[in-house]
Amino acid sequence: MEIAPGVYTISIGQGAFTGVFPPNVYLVAGEHPVLLDSGYEADAPTRLGKLRELGLGVGRILLSHPHVDHIGGAGPIGQATGARICIHRDDAAEAGDIAEALEHGQVISTGNTDLEVVHTPGHTPGHMCLLLRPQGFLFSGDHVLGLGTTVITPPRGDMGRYMASLENLLTYPFQSILPGHGPMVQDGHSKVAELLQHRREREAQVLSCLERGHNLIADMVKDIYDELDPRLMGLAELQVKAHLAKLQTEGRISVQEGAYHLE
Ligand SMILES: [Zn+2]
Structure with a gap:
């Protein structure tokens, strides 16, 4: 489904997920299309089918953090499409085969538009959100969910860093949040402020x-x-x-x- 010009959600329904909200996977189109997260490994063939149906290739896979419901599909989807797999450098050691370790502030171009890495440690040390400035979209991974609260599990999870990351997000210009689980959030800043509160x-x-x-x-x-x-x-x-x-x-x-x- 196209949620905005050139921005797709590659939804396959419940798939391998047993909880309430299965992991969301998005694609930002362009000469070098970017896939945001990759879902479960078991769901990769279905997800590849969806991409083919939509006529979409993948140049890069950006992983918000190295949990299995977000990175599982990266290997098979990367292999089938030739995409380069990227993750923030502070989570690279947990993520297996990575082509590129990213840093805060780095800009990834799709050829049509740019995605900016916003490091948001807390759920994991290298968790990152991606900002699509022109559309005012923030892809938030597990840092901000469509519904409910993020689980913070020490020692990799860190509440102090999580709260500081929420505060930092409020300094960025975005309207809507496209979360890693659950529905799109229309008023992104209010949601972040509410979670912090x-x-x-x-x-x-x-x-x-x-x-x-x-x-x-x-x-x-x-x-x-x-x-x-x-x-x-x-x-x-x-x-x-x-x-x-x-x-x-x-x-x-x-x-x-x-x-x-x-x-
Ligand atoms: Zn997670």
Whole structure:
């Protein structure tokens, strides 16, 4: 489907994904077309079929980060199309066969238009978003999702860097966000501001727990998420841990035998 002139979403439905929102793959057309993320390896043949149907080649595959639902298809799609596979240099070691390691601020030309690398560490150390200035589009990978919140799992995931990356994104000119999962976000800046606010509120809740003597992670999770679906308990615990790791790095709290304390 063409979402704007020369910008396509290469959707294949649910594919190999078992969650709610399968990974999105986009293509920006031009003399050297750019594929943004590549979905699962198992879905690569279907995705290649879609590209052929649309009459689209691929010159480069830009990977937002090296998680399997984003990079799995890169090998087979790269092989079939001759595309060069690129990822931010801070994630290159995790990504297997990479032709090019990219840096913050680097500009990739499709021949028709330019995509700019915006390094957004947090979900992974080398996570990157791609900015398409003329259209006001930001391809956000897993940094900003169409719905829901990004999972930050230390040690590769870093809440402090994630929040700083969200703040940094607000300095960039874009209208809409094309996320790695879920629907397109029309008002991109409001969405980023909302996510940042959400994380700041969580951090305040964690600090408030410590002030009230809830020093163990299990107590904090119970206090913060009092009506949580038990299936999401593991994720909630991860998020609390990510905030605690940030506060510890900042020297605002300390931990002793699993109990956290304000400094
Ligand atoms: Zn991911």
